[in-house]
Amino acid sequence: MSDATLPAPALHRGPRPPARSWRRHSGLIAGAGILAIILLSSIFANWISPYGPLEQNLRNTLQPPGWTHPFGTDNFGRDIFTRVLHAAKLDLMIGFLCVFFPWMLGIALGGIAGYFGGIADTIIMRIVDTFSAFPFLIMVIGIIAILGPGLTSLYIALTLAGWSMYARIVRAEVLVVRQSEYVLAARALGFGHLRIMFRHILPNVITPTIIFAMTDIVLVILSTTSLSFLGLGVQPPAAEWGIMISEGRGFILTAWWMVTLPGLAIVLVGLALSLFGDGVAKWLRERG
Amino acid sequence: MPDLLQVRNLSKHYGSNRSLLSRLTGAPAPRLIAVDDVSFSIGQGEIFSLVGESGSGKTTLGRTILRLIEPTSGSIIYDGTDITALDKSRLRLARRQIQMIFQDPFSSLNPRLTVRQMLGEVLHVHGIRPPDQINSRIAELLCLVGLPPDSIDRTPRHFSGGQRQRIGIARALAVEPRFIVADEPVSAVDVSVQSQIMNLLLDLRDRLGLTLLFIAHDLSVVRYLSDRVGVMYLGRIVEIGTRDQIFAAPRHPYTQALLRAAPRPDPAHRGTEAALGGEPPSPLDPPQGCHFHTRCPRATDLCRRVAPAPETVAPDHIVRCHHHDPAFA
Amino acid sequence: MAILDIRNLTTRIPTARGNLTVVDDVSFSVEAGECFGLVGESGSGKSMTVKSILGLVPAPGRVTAGSVHHGGRDLTKLPASAMAAIRGRTIATIVQDAVSALNPVYRIGRQIAEPMLEHGLVRSRTEARTRAIALMTKVGIPAPEKRIDDYPHQFSGGMCQRVVIATALSCDPGLILADEPTTALDVTIQDQILKLLVNLQQDLGLSLLLVTHDMGVVAQTCQRVAVMYAGQIVELVRTEDLFRKPRHPYTAGLLNCVPRLDGPARRLNPIPGAPPDLASPPTGCRFHPRCPLATEACRAGNPALREVAPGHFSRCIRQDALTPDMWEAADA
Numbered sequence: 002m003s004d005a006t007l008p009a010p011a012l013h014r015g016p017r018p019p020a021r022s023w024r025r026h027s028g029l030i031a032g033a034g035i036l037a038i039i040l041l042s043s044i045f046a047n048w049i050s051p052y053g054p055l056e057q058n059l060r061n062t063l064q065p066p067g068w069t070h071p072f073g074t075d076n077f078g079r080d081i082f083t084r085v086l087h088a089a090k091l092d093l094m095i096g097f098l099c100v101f102f103p104w105m106l107g108i109a110l111g112g113i114a115g116y117f118g119g120i121a122d123t124i125i126m127r128i129v130d131t132f133s134a135f136p137f138l139i140m141v142i143g144i145i146a147i148l149g150p151g152l153t154s155l156y157i158a159l160t161l162a163g164w165s166m167y168a169r170i171v172r173a174e175v176l177v178v179r180q181s182e183y184v185l186a187a188r189a190l191g192f193g194h195l196r197i198m199f200r201h202i203l204p205n206v207i208t209p210t211i212i213f214a215m216t217d218i219v220l221v222i223l224s225t226t227s228l229s230f231l232g233l234g235v236q237p238p239a240a241e242w243g244i245m246i247s248e249g250r251g252f253i254l255t256a257w258w259m260v261t262l263p264g265l266a267i268v269l270v271g272l273a274l275s276l277f278g279d280g281v282a283k284w285l286r287e288r289g
Numbered sequence: 290m291p292d293l294l295q296v297r298n299l300s301k302h303y304g305s306n307r308s309l310l311s312r313l314t315g316a317p318a319p320r321l322i323a324v325d326d327v328s329f330s331i332g333q334g335e336i337f338s339l340v341g342e343s344g345s346g347k348t349t350l351g352r353t354i355l356r357l358i359e360p361t362s363g364s365i366i367y368d369g370t371d372i373t374a375l376d377k378s379r380l381r382l383a384r385r386q387i388q389m390i391f392q393d394p395f396s397s398l399n400p401r402l403t404v405r406q407m408l409g410e411v412l413h414v415h416g417i418r419p420p421d422q423i424n425s426r427i428a429e430l431l432c433l434v435g436l437p438p439d440s441i442d443r444t445p446r447h448f449s450g451g452q453r454q455r456i457g458i459a460r461a462l463a464v465e466p467r468f469i470v471a472d473e474p475v476s477a478v479d480v481s482v483q484s485q486i487m488n489l490l491l492d493l494r495d496r497l498g499l500t501l502l503f504i505a506h507d508l509s510v511v512r513y514l515s516d517r518v519g520v521m522y523l524g525r526i527v528e529i530g531t532r533d534q535i536f537a538a539p540r541h542p543y544t545q546a547l548l549r550a551a552p553r554p555d556p557a558h559r560g561t562e563a564a565l566g567g568e569p570p571s572p573l574d575p576p577q578g579c580h581f582h583t584r585c586p587r588a589t590d591l592c593r594r595v596a597p598a599p600e601t602v603a604p605d606h607i608v609r610c611h612h613h614d615p616a617f618a
Numbered sequence: 619m620a621i622l623d624i625r626n627l628t629t630r631i632p633t634a635r636g637n638l639t640v641v642d643d644v645s646f647s648v649e650a651g652e653c654f655g656l657v658g659e660s661g662s663g664k665s666m667t668v669k670s671i672l673g674l675v676p677a678p679g680r681v682t683a684g685s686v687h688h689g690g691r692d693l694t695k696l697p698a699s700a701m702a703a704i705r706g707r708t709i710a711t712i713v714q715d716a717v718s719a720l721n722p723v724y725r726i727g728r729q730i731a732e733p734m735l736e737h738g739l740v741r742s743r744t745e746a747r748t749r750a751i752a753l754m755t756k757v758g759i760p761a762p763e764k765r766i767d768d769y770p771h772q773f774s775g776g777m778c779q780r781v782v783i784a785t786a787l788s789c790d791p792g793l794i795l796a797d798e799p800t801t802a803l804d805v806t807i808q809d810q811i812l813k814l815l816v817n818l819q820q821d822l823g824l825s826l827l828l829v830t831h832d833m834g835v836v837a838q839t840c841q842r843v844a845v846m847y848a849g850q851i852v853e854l855v856r857t858e859d860l861f862r863k864p865r866h867p868y869t870a871g872l873l874n875c876v877p878r879l880d881g882p883a884r885r886l887n888p889i890p891g892a893p894p895d896l897a898s899p900p901t902g903c904r905f906h907p908r909c910p911l912a913t914e915a916c917r918a919g920n921p922a923l924r925e926v927a928p929g930h931f932s933r934c935i936r937q938d939a940l941t942p943d944m945w946e947a948a949d950a
Contacts, residue, residue: 182397186457189355190411190464191384200410204401342804449892450660479659480831484875484888506805513877513886536879550809551879552834556857559838561817563810568774 029280035273043089052080054087054240063256073258075248081258084240085266091241092270095152096222099159100214106160107167108203108210114168115175116198125168132165138224145233155234159221166217167210174206208285215278219271226267242267293468293500294354295330299363301346301353321572323349325524326363328599331468331500331517336490338503338511340547341521344572347504350521351470354502355389356380367468385415388461392473394453398445404431404456405441411463430459435489451482458489462497470502475510487514508551512536517605520544523572523580530606540602540613542585579611587612620647621793621825622671622709623687627694629663629670631679636897640666640679642849645923648793653819653826655840655857657833659872661893663849664829668795670694672711673701688793706733710786714798716778720770726781727766730754733788753784758814776807783814793825800835812839833876837861845869848894848904851923854931865932867909870940903933910944911936 023030042049058078066073072082114125132140144158178184179202187197228234229243237244242263249259301324324346331337339347352358354365356372364371372383391397399407408427412418418426428438434455445453454474461469471490475483487510493499505511511518518535520528520543528541539545549564567584570576578595582588589612597609629641641663648654656664669675671686673693686693689708693701705711710733713719720729730753731746733739740746747766754762757780770778779799786794796815800808816839819826828840836843836857843860845853845868853866864870871889891908894900903921906912915935926932934940 182391182393183399185352185357186389186391186397186460187399188357189384189389190414190460191381192410192414196410196414200402201399205399342806451892480833480872481659481875481889482892484877484886487877488886488888508805509877509879512879513883546806548879550806552809552812552832552838553879554833554837554861554873554876555880556837556861561813563806563813565806566810568776568807569804 026280026284028276029284032273032276032278032280035269036277039089039270039273040093043086043093046083046086046090050080050083050086052083054084055079055238056083063252065256066258066262072262073256075245075256075259076252081245081262084245085242085263087240088242088245088263089266089270091235091239092222092225092267095155095159095225095235096218096274099156099163099221099225100217102156102160103163103217104167104210104214106164107169108171108207110164111168111171112175112198112203112206115172116179116194116202122172126172129165129168132161133169135162137162138227141224141228142233145228150233150236152235155225155228159224163217163221166213170209170213171206174209175202178202178205212278212282212285215274215281218278219274222270222274223267291333292330293333293335293368294502295364295366296354297328297364297366299327299350299353299365300324300361301349301358302361319573322524322575323572324353324360327521327524327526329519329526329529331502333500334494334498335516336494336501336503336514338505338515338518339521340505340508340511340518342506342569344523344569345521346524346572347521348472351389351472351502351504354470355384355387357389385464386466387468387470388464388466390454390457390461390469390471390474393477394450394457395445395477397457398453398460400445403442403444404436404459407456407460408463411460415464417464426463430463433462433493434459435485449482450478451485454478454482454486455489458486458493462493466499468500468502470504472504473506476505476507483510490514508536508547520547523570523575525580525609527581527609528607530603534603534606538615540606540608540615541610542587542612542614543581579609587614619650621650621688622648622827623685624667624671625685625687627667627670627684627686628682629666629675629679630682631675633897635895638679638896639899640849640896641670641681643684644846644849644851645684646844646851646854648825648827650792650825651819651823652842653816653828653840655836655843656827656829656846657831657836657843658846659831659893661848661896662846664846665797666849667846668711668797668827668829671795672705672709673698703737706791707737707789708791709793709795710789710791712779712782712786712794712796712799714801716782716799716802717770717775719782720778722770725767725769726773727751729770730766730781730785730788733785737789739789749788750784753787754781756787756818757781757784758810759784775803776811779803779807779811780814783811783818787818787822790822791824793827794819795827795829797829798831799828801830801832808835815839833861833872845872848899849896850904850933851931852905852933854923856929859927859930865926865930865937865940866905866934867911867936867940867944868905870944871908903935911939 056079058074061074061078062076064070064074070080070082072085075081110125114122140162141158144161145154148154148157184197184201187201225234226243229241230247232247235241235244237248245263246260249256252259303321303323327350339350341347349358353360360373364373367383367387372380375383405427408430409423412423412426427441431438431440436452436455436459448456475486478486490501491514494501503511503514512532515532517531519526520535520541522543528535528539528544535544539548546565565584570580570583576583577593579592579597582592585592591611597611599607599609601607602613624647625645627641627644628639631638631640644667656667658664666675670681671693675681681694684694693704720726727747727750730750734746734749740749751762751766754766759765759777759780773781799815800811803811812835815826818824830836840857842855843857844851845866847868853860853864853869860869861873864873875886875888877886889908894904900907902917902919906916909916913936919935921933921935923931923933926937
């Protein structure tokens with residue numbers, strides 16, 4: 002990694018803060034650490050594991066966890082460890098993208114509503130109200146039902162169901178920041194709307210949205226696995242934790258590892274994301 | 290002195306949002322008259338102060354002059370041009386001439402930008418210097434306002450209130466304006482810092498030939514800085530005069546009360562009676578006639594019915610009172 | 619007989635930057651029936667002194683040394699329950715922002731009556747209501763019988779401050795701590811409230827500890843005054859003597875940089891520099907980096923508050939070199 006990717010040095014506030022600050026951010030570090038391990042393992046899955054995620058071996062079905070298959074095999078003889086690793090890549094990517102797209106859409110619309118007010122505000126907020134009226138999963142299932150199951154439908158459905166909350170948060174923050182004297186000063190200095198929006202308002206309203214997004218990622222991943230479990234999200238034979246649990250349903254008593262181990266992966270990722278998200282939120286709040 | 294700014298019959302009304310019910314029943318819309326038919330002028334190189342308490346409309350008036358708030362009626366003539374009539378692009382050019390300094394040092398600077406970014410942005414957007422000269426100009430501006438050069442890459446959180454005010458002043462000066470509206474720039478800082486900032490403003494006026502509209506509520510600050518003073522009450526200017534006229538020979542009872550009410554650092558003279566009783570009326574429901582009659586010791590029936598017209602009592606000294614009197618009531 | 623006797627009070631707050639000594643060895647006393655002023659700029663420690671007296675220093679800060687004697691007891695050694703019985707009962711507080719000091723969801727009558735009921739001074743709600751109306755009349759709220767059932771948002775800033783004063787008087791305290799009670803108010807309302815406080819203080823024989831940054835307020839209300847700088851008291855004397863002949867360069871500097879309403883308009887000479895960072899205050903006298911009279915002795919020693927003239931205490935070792943035009947020479 003080059004110097005360009007290193008974070009900027011801490012603002013000098015006099016004597017260096019004591020090393021105690023690492024302990025204060027222990028959640029952030031722990032969460033980041035676990036996530037890093039999971040992410041790296043999934044990226045380098047092909048190097049870690051000799052098996053492919055879709056590689057069947059019908060002579061080796063339903064093997065319990067052992068040396069050759071650390072997580073055992075499923076009813077098609079596929080190595081569960083490999084599938085869990087590859088699934089991590091898919092689930093994390095969906096989690097990230099299906100928070101990123103609503104975040105962008107919400108900021109754009111919420112920002113316009115808050116900054117310009119008037120008729121734009123009214124129209125956008127009524128649309129937000131409409132979208133908010135539907136329970137999250139009902140809307141997602143409904144959209145997938147219309148578009149047909151599949152990965153693309155999943156992306157579209159999760160984005161449409163999730164953006165309205167961001168729009169509300171951003172609009173509320175923009176309404177406040179718009180009144181501050183430095184925005185007034187920017188107007189007095191003759192800056193145009195775009196500059197004021199991107200340079201002066203948005204950087205000061207982003208923080209609550211990031212804090213919210215951190216909790217949202219966990220919810221999105223859980224929704225993804227749930228939907229895939231129901232057959233509405235990612236489709237088999239792709240490796241995805243929800244699908245794996247669904248496929249293992251019939252074998253719970255005989256091959257518990259098919260259900261339990263992907264489930265534990267979900268728990269671990271959820272925990273790591275929660276730790277990381279709370280840690281980021283705490284760090285942002287302290288940074289002011 | 291030729292007048293740089295002339296404000297004529299400027300008003301700003303806010304129509305409160307009417308509920309559906311009141312629209313249907315035809316009930317009259319409540320209106321807040323923040324600035325009521327205000328006229329005054331400021332000469333080139335002059336420091337003119339607007340003084341008043343909260344609700345007087347002085348801040349609204351200051352922002353309206355920059356068209357940060359659009360006036361409801363009246364005209365603002367800057368250097369011969371009526372800026373209320375300007376379109377967006379010409380207004381942007383005019384904004385290089387008239388700038389503003391704000392009251393609260395903690396919310397008048399973008400917390401995310403460094404001093405270099407703040408000042409550089411202004412220089413860049415208005416093309417005041419070519420890119421290779423921006424840094425040297427920033428250094429000059431910092432020196433002008435008395436900030437150390439190593440401030441340049443710090444964000445506002447590293448600065449004290451007084452230093453932030455200086456940054457705000459540097460930002461306003463970056464466009465090289467001729468006229469600055471200073472909205473209570475020393476109200477939110479300590480006394481020792483206040484005197485530093487006041488002297489800085491006086492120096493800048495002398496060195497750069499600026500003209501200043503100074504908005505304040507503290508009369509002693511106003512006396513120190515101003516050449517001329519306007520006193521506002523509930524949206525109207527009740528008295529205008531030179532500094533000496535207002536402080537040595539005020540004629541409006543409100544001006545006299547303001548002067549008596551200010552606590553003097555003089556233990557030998559302690560009053561027991563408050564200078565002015567009563568509460569300021571709500572701007573949503575101002576009294577009929579003279580706004581001040583509800584608290585005025587000289588109020589008569591005439592005052593309750595008829596709003597006084599401006600009356601010139603001496604050269605440059607105008608009062609709006611039916612019973613103005615140089616003797617302290 | 620002193621109603622409040624503070625000796626060597628020290629309060630420290632640990633922060634990421636280090637230990638801040640926000641109140642440093644502060645000693646003074648407030649006599650019965652006296653109005654005592656504590657004056658200083660922001661960061662001088664005046665508000666923290668009040669909080670330390672009340673036992674309300676925000677964690678992780680705490681009083682680390684000294685004593686506060688009141689009613690025969692040392693308040694710094696009392697348990698929380700005993701302090702709670704004193705707050706509002708024998709020592710009442712008036713804060714700066716009256717509007718947010720009042721709970722917006724309760725009627726003001728209830729808020730005025732609450733301390734009396736809480737501390738057991740009245741036996742019934744009716745009696746509390748009668749007393750509350752009497753108090754509202756005393757503080758100058760018109761039509762109290764009608765307004766007693768109003769909510770805080772129906773009052774203006776000045777009226778809210780009167781309600782706060784009435785609440786403070788609710789239990790007949792002997793001492794009122796007023797922390798910048800008029801700073802947030804307009805000048806004509808400030809004048810009304812200050813006159814009210816002084817008149818009440820004299821009528822009821824109360825003691826008043828008035829914290830402010832405004833020298834004019836001090837001059838108009840207080841009998842004695844202590845000037846604070848960087849957590850320390852630098853000068854302590856009767857008010858007339860402070861203004862007639864200050865004996866500390868900071869006080870002289872403050873008086874010099876306040877613009878006047880009377881007298882000839884003269885150029886102000888601001889005190890150069892800024893107050894010190896409490897995490898690493900200057901060695902020796904805290905004011906020496908900004909002082910035109912500073913010498914080596916000022917940098918080295920740790921000047922104590924001593925009586926330099928009858929009843930006049932100063933921390934400055936060079937105070938006899940103070941001249942009326944001293945600050946004229948030190949140009950900004």
